[in-house]
Amino acid sequence: MNPVKVGICGLGTVGGGTFNVLQRNAQEIARRAGREIEVAQIAARSINPLCQTGSTLITDDVFEVVNNPDIDIVVELIGGYTLARDLVLKAIENGKHVVTANKALIAVHGNEIFTKAEEKGVIVAFEASVAGGIPVIKTIREGLSGNRINWVAGIINGTGNFILTEMREKGRAFADVLKEAQALGYAEADPTFDIEGIDAAHKLTILASIAFGIPLQFEKAYTEGITKLTSEDVLYADALGYRIKHLGVAKRTPQGIELRVHPTLIPAERLLANVNGVMNAVMVNGDAVGSTLYYGAGAGMEATASAVVADIVDVVRVMTSDPENRVPHLAFQPSSLSDVAVLPIDQCETAYYLRIQAEDSPGVLAQVATILSEREINIESIMQKELEHMDGKIPMILLTHKVSEAKMNDAITALEALEGVEGKVVRIRVEQLN
Amino acid sequence: MNPVKVGICGLGTVGGGTFNVLQRNAQEIARRAGREIEVAQIAARSINPLCQTGSTLITDDVFEVVNNPDIDIVVELIGGYTLARDLVLKAIENGKHVVTANKALIAVHGNEIFTKAEEKGVIVAFEASVAGGIPVIKTIREGLSGNRINWVAGIINGTGNFILTEMREKGRAFADVLKEAQALGYAEADPTFDIEGIDAAHKLTILASIAFGIPLQFEKAYTEGITKLTSEDVLYADALGYRIKHLGVAKRTPQGIELRVHPTLIPAERLLANVNGVMNAVMVNGDAVGSTLYYGAGAGMEATASAVVADIVDVVRVMTSDPENRVPHLAFQPSSLSDVAVLPIDQCETAYYLRIQAEDSPGVLAQVATILSEREINIESIMQKELEHMDGKIPMILLTHKVSEAKMNDAITALEALEGVEGKVVRIRVEQLN
Incomplete structure (x- = not known):
């Protein structure tokens, strides 16, 4: 079979890594994919000194790659939202599959991009966009x-x-x-x-x-x-x-x-x-x-390239298949995405770590406890660091049980208004991750 | 589209878990797979009390499932080498895809099974055979x-x-x-x-x-x-x-x-x-x-079932595709497996932890060091636990640098022959896993 032809747009850290991994492991990758993968063209403003591009066709215009009729898969590694979006949409329009490491692009323009890709029956793969080399x-x-x-x-x-x-x-x-x-x-x-x-x-x-x-x-x-x-x-x-x-x-x-x-x-x-x-x-x-x-x-030249290359191999495997049987871009079939709401932070619930700079008197603790209890916020533990007395103030550290952010905001406003409390209350969320 | 029909052979821990996950998450799974997955028949010696099998067709003969013309995917969860091998080979012969959690079967009979599967153009999926639910x-x-x-x-x-x-x-x-x-x-x-x-x-x-x-x-x-x-x-x-x-x-x-x-x-x-x-x-x-x-x-009713069901979804996605483009059973194309040798343990190299029950005298340490040095085994550290004197013997604990097992065996024989050394030398391999 003919090699699959890949065009790499961007030869910076990830682009350079992708080129190098594809060259160095060409044989290993072909043994897995069942086909050779050839870098047919690269678009780069300058040549990465870490890459031996040899006789590979180079251009400084990314759209030349996207419009190159020989190329099966466009690898977008230029980053950013604007040019990258134009580039990916044009590649899709031209019927090419796309591999990208661009999280900003996917997070912000992904819905539009996937809709277009589904219309054209092409794949947009984006494993490298999250957590680098971890699949x-x-x-x-x-x-x-x-x-x-x-x-x-x-x-x-x-x-x-x-x-x-x-x-x-x-x-x-x-x-x-x-x-x-x-x-x-x-x-x-x-x-x-x-x-x-x-x-x-x-x-x-x-x-x-x-x-x-x-x-x-x-x-x-x-x-x-x-x-x-x-x-x-x-x-x-x-x-x-x-x-x-x-x-x-x-x-x-x-x-x-x-x-x-x-x-x-x-x-x-x-x-x-x-x-x-x-x-x-x-x-x-x-x-x-x-x-x-x-x-x-989660980052780095070749770790991210590892994910880009895995995506290329995946595309090679399924590019000839019926689009209906492919893994959907967002894991679920586009027609059955859910409209369940994303909650505003006010309605999120976590436990909290609070650090209150308080006067060292039992009265303050009682007032703090009252404010929390009135809002049904249960205290899991309290630590007072007496060692660090400063101007008669000591840090009082509390761990609470789970409560909504709204209730906690309300409690913190009340705590900061107490006479025995100085400055802002420090609040950090707590997760058990069982 | 018609639902994909699955036959489950074995309704023990993993079989029961698989049935339950397929039932409970049927909607979620269909939203991902793009098709419904139906358990069309179960072979079991007895009904797992944790499963509500309702009107599902039940048999006590696994070959009834394998020969059932309605069934697309046979899920082998009976374990063992003998019946499981016959069952899987018969399923392949009948042109059915197979999902199994059986590590013994794959490790011992996998080469034969995959060869037959490739001949018939069917898939044998075995994610659940290693590390339970971890893909x-x-x-x-x-x-x-x-x-x-x-x-x-x-x-x-x-x-x-x-x-x-x-x-x-x-x-x-x-x-x-x-x-x-x-x-x-x-x-x-x-x-x-x-x-x-x-x-x-x-x-x-x-x-x-x-x-x-x-x-x-x-x-x-x-x-x-x-x-x-x-x-x-x-x-x-x-x-x-x-x-x-x-x-x-x-x-x-x-x-x-x-x-x-x-x-x-x-x-x-x-x-x-x-x-x-x-x-x-x-x-x-x-x-x-x-x-x-x-x-x-790595084990458990539903954790292992998680991998079995993921395999079923994978099979559903690629069962209509050209077998040549599928992920090869052993990751690499069958025609390009490597004949690189698996080394006998004698030729393997690791660092070692050694515990020597030795007389508490400087002379013994010198003898130990000489034996190791003569065999070019470098010592990384030595710990002598004086606290635990017993009959004038103390444990001498050494960490060595990397050396072949053969050299270490030779050294241990020499160490055990020393007059000041009692009993067997305890040897545990060390890996840095950087």
Whole structure:
């Protein structure tokens, strides 16, 4: 059989990795796919010095690749929303299959893209868009297809996890570690997407969609970053037997879907709590399988390329098949996506860690307890760190049982109004992840 | 479209779980698969009281299911080698697709079964045969298809892991925990397959085959159980910063494939070292993706059923496709399996933990060091537990660098011949799993 012809758009980190993996493992990959895979054209503004492109056809115009009649599969690795969207839509229009690592594109424009792809009978594969080399999209869409998924929770931003790991292990401050992450190349010059949770929210949006069979709804994701975390709270969490991780959580509840990214206390003995540095991991809980976890490198040249190449092999296998029998883009048949609501954060329920800077008097504790009890918020434990007396104020740390965000907001307003309480109450959500 | 018709052979733990998951999640599964899946017939010696089989056709003859012209997919969940083999071969002969959870059958008769299946153009799916609900076969065959796999290492027997966890956490003796495991239903009345590593070797044989593209070679797997482990060694390993796990390890080396099941010291900080109780986890290291880990319930009624049902959905998706484009049974095209040798254990290389019951005199240490040095075995660390003097003998614990099993056997023979050394030298292999 003729080789399948692939056009790679973008030869940066992931594009370069994809090219190199396809070259180096060509034989191994052909032994699996049953066909050779040939990079027929590359669009790049400049040649990646890590790639030996040899006689491969190179252009600086991505649309040349998309319009090249020889090419079967367009691999979009240029990133961003605008040009990438035009490129992918044009590829679909031209009847080409698409592989992309672009989470922003899928989270924001995925519904439109998949609709067009289904009309044209082509595949848009996007395994590399979430958790780099970990095949978590395949796992949810195919490996757990017998389950009703209850929840998904993951460390899906390596930069954020690197920062939290350093803060905990070395007691360093957020800003200090961020600078190092930028110097190491883990964080961008503008780190907003990573540290404010936007990148994680893109990925969580995709995971929620394939887990629950709902359209992509990035605009409804609640997103809270890690910029306000102090090493103080990281250490208190430790003392309570928890670790703070920046989690994306998507959970099915009788009222609707919770879709939220925020710093989270999780029990220290969970495997997920022990995922450190730039590594990623995703837990998936299904009604039949129970809790499972998938761990690996969430970014990097070849780790992400691993997922891109796996998608190319998948496309090669099914490109000649009847589109009706393919794995649906969002795991569920397009005609049977569910319109179950994504809940606003006010209606989400979690347990909470609260740190209250309070006067060291029994009266304050009684007032705090009263405020919580009036709102039916049960206290699981209280820790007062007498060692750290400052101006007669000590931090009072509480763990609560589960309660709605709305009730907790109301309680915090009341707590902050107490005379014996100074400044803002620190609030971090808690998940048990059983 | 008409529903796909499934016949379930065996309604024990996994069969009952499969029936129940297919019933309970029928709607969710049809939304994913695009077709309804109907259990058209069940073969069972008795009805599982946990299943509401209602009007489903029941027989006590498995061949009735296999010969039923209405049935598209035969689900083999009777276990064992003999009847199961006949059943599966007959199903293939009748042109039916097969889903099985039977690791012994696949590890021992898989080559024959897959050859027949390819001749008839049918699929034999076996995700549930390894690590229960964790979709690790799909992950290696499809999710990591761009990689040259370097090694696979896993905790793939829940009973063994439960026993080791209890020995470590509670300082209990092997025999004592085994009795409890039997009482809890985690271990069979005859626990040989679990505690001697045979079950793990079946699973490892399958993983190695799909990782490296080699035929199934169960008879070449080296298998060592956990029956001789003492809680003493479990505690010493802890003191050295390691945990003892019963691992299946398949590794590509320039000389051939290592295929071995044995107790193994692994660094305590690895996620795999923290997989406890009856849980399973498999690490897979690929040249592009690096190290990844997959964790979940390795057994149990519905966890295993989760994998069986996922296989059924996969078969439904590809049953109408051209057999040439399907994922090959052993991940690589049958015509391009590799004849690379599986190495005998003598030629395998690992680091070692040695416990030598020795006289407490500097002379003995010098003799031990000489014996190792003469065989070019480097010592990484030595620990002598003076606290535990018994009859003037103290345990001397060594960690060595990597060396071939043959050299280590030779060294141990020499060590045991020393006058100052009492009894047998305890030897446990060590893997770093970076």
